[in-house]
Amino acid sequence: MKEDKRERIRQASIKVISKKGFYNTRADQIAEEAGVAVGTIYNYFSNKEEILEYIFEVELKKRLAFLEELENKEGHVLDKIHLFLQKHFNEIIKDPKVGEILVKEKQFPHRNNLNAILGYLKLIPEKLTLLLENGAKKGQIRKCNYKLIGSSLFGAIQGVVEVAIQNNELAILNEAADELTDLFFNGLKIK
Amino acid sequence: MKEDKRERIRQASIKVISKKGFYNTRADQIAEEAGVAVGTIYNYFSNKEEILEYIFEVELKKRLAFLEELENKEGHVLDKIHLFLQKHFNEIIKDPKVGEILVKEKQFPHRNNLNAILGYLKLIPEKLTLLLENGAKKGQIRKCNYKLIGSSLFGAIQGVVEVAIQNNELAILNEAADELTDLFFNGLKIK
């Protein structure tokens, strides 16, 4: 019941924020879209930023859970990365509105210095870094600066999504997983 | 004289914005830092956003000019990319405050839909894409989805800078140019 209302507000927020941007979205616009009163929003979120954080949280938890699953599985690191890319790009193709928010609002400046979004967001390249490190340990890829390459991979993913959304070419994402894996496969194979 | 004042305001803005974020920077804080009156700012910029745009403009023009130089030179595309990465990372090491702004404020939501910053920003991956395409034509690298790889490269660059700045580890940037070139070198070499 409680989660129901929270979810309704999240969905409404995604709709409005993806269209107007978080900065230009007013609390009452979210309320109207969600079919509740403004006050109700504040029964489920303590402030506007928290809604945005929640949107990121939901998406990022999905990715992190998937990455953790992958960590515990056997298999080649680059296959795992390939699976992750497929998963991520598919989610975005499925719900481009959320994708747009992930791309555009990631750096939204929080009033307090605790930026929950960046907190979550850091976990992804960290997981990727770990994946690479373990892959190298198992001799699946060459040694490298894992953190640096992990961050690059994470950045590359975002670069692709950014371009796809900016130019309204979601189709590009369909081949993106293959191309990127290919790039990193050759780039990281044992010499 | 006129450019002097404009430059002073730019410098002051970089200092304040990198510390507090553009959104949380007040016009009078910039004025104070620049040692001028608020009104003076508006003799040189027509609004606050224009200051941010100018900061990006200055930086991006440097990069674009460098990329154009590279385009017209002989040499292997990956050497060119290597040079560009060195140039970019060095600039950031030299002036991390600007780097911070480039990373954090890139997506700042503009009131009018004409986002001058994104306009400039799109040119970089476009140039990279062009570089890759020409390199492929000359047989220096394999064929690939140039736009996708160009965007990935651009994203990778940003991912690295983001992590470096977030974790306050500028040192990582010193090897970043080499590592990234290496990654793409293998990733894109003729099979």
Next chain:
Amino acid sequence: MKEDKRERIRQASIKVISKKGFYNTRADQIAEEAGVAVGTIYNYFSNKEEILEYIFEVELKKRLAFLEELENKEGHVLDKIHLFLQKHFNEIIKDPKVGEILVKEKQFPHRNNLNAILGYLKLIPEKLTLLLENGAKKGQIRKCNYKLIGSSLFGAIQGVVEVAIQNNELAILNEAADELTDLFFNGLKIK
């Protein structure tokens, strides 16, 4: 309830504006006088000018309604004008603050070119002109340039009120209806 608050703001505005002039009246002064927060004003009026327009609207609608009543009644045109003058001057004697605003703020320059006040204000001389025209048709007064005489009458009314208010001699208004009717009666009688 909603109209209550709007009315409270109107009353407060009359008080403050008549004292300091619209131009020198700050939104927070109105709010304070009305016993509400500044923001509340903007829940009932979309901007400061709209408050002034509303003050004129209320007053002018009273006059226009009265003039329309008169139009539909039988009787001599100059008796009708006499009644209108009495009505108008009485209203001003009853509430001189509003009178002061009507006189002083009538020409307030609006930012957009649509000056709602002038729109309303033009209707009064138009009605007077119509009254004169009909009176002439019925042979109650001589033929004349109705528009010109209508405007003169409207101007004369304002001239009288202006002087009465400027010199703080509201008493003059008591005889004004009679004197003016007398003037126009002789001035317009059939030769």
Next chain:
Amino acid sequence: MKEDKRERIRQASIKVISKKGFYNTRADQIAEEAGVAVGTIYNYFSNKEEILEYIFEVELKKRLAFLEELENKEGHVLDKIHLFLQKHFNEIIKDPKVGEILVKEKQFPHRNNLNAILGYLKLIPEKLTLLLENGAKKGQIRKCNYKLIGSSLFGAIQGVVEVAIQNNELAILNEAADELTDLFFNGLKIK
């Protein structure tokens, strides 16, 4: 020389203010129109309001001088008023821009309570009142409330001009002097 520059600024001000209204006229727009620097304006006028006051002063002095001339002449009061009306309406037809300013800016709210314009403006109905009073003494017109009728006349004049300018029908002013004199002639003749 000094008067030359002052006059140039007055002329420029008339041009700009009649177009945009005093409230919307910026000091630098006047300067540009006059072909001088902003600072120069302040060598000839101590502030912006003083320019407007000066415009009124010049016009009103012309009228007052004319009225004083008339006072000292022999003749019927209504002939004198006729002459005055002709003079006034002719001036407005000759230079409608000034007429527009006289009508629109008369009530401009001054920051200090000393409104020089209203000070001047009051003198006109006072002179008219005096004229009427003297006429009555000489038995040229009936007794009446001179102040009230003087103010009415002054108001009537303004009403006519206002309508003429609002509707862009300066032609109406050509017959206005005759019509108005006629009205007052009959309205004030000895019974």
Next chain:
DNA sequence: TATGAATGAGTGTTCATTCAT
């Protein structure tokens, strides 16, 4: 006397958040 860059006080309006109902 002319200039025009610099000044900074001044204010309408917004909108996230609250809380009495």
Next chain:
DNA sequence: CATGAATGAACACTCATTCAT
């Protein structure tokens, strides 16, 4: 738990005026 009217702090920007040159 839902409501939505009330709140009031916050801020970009303007523009008349100044004064060093």
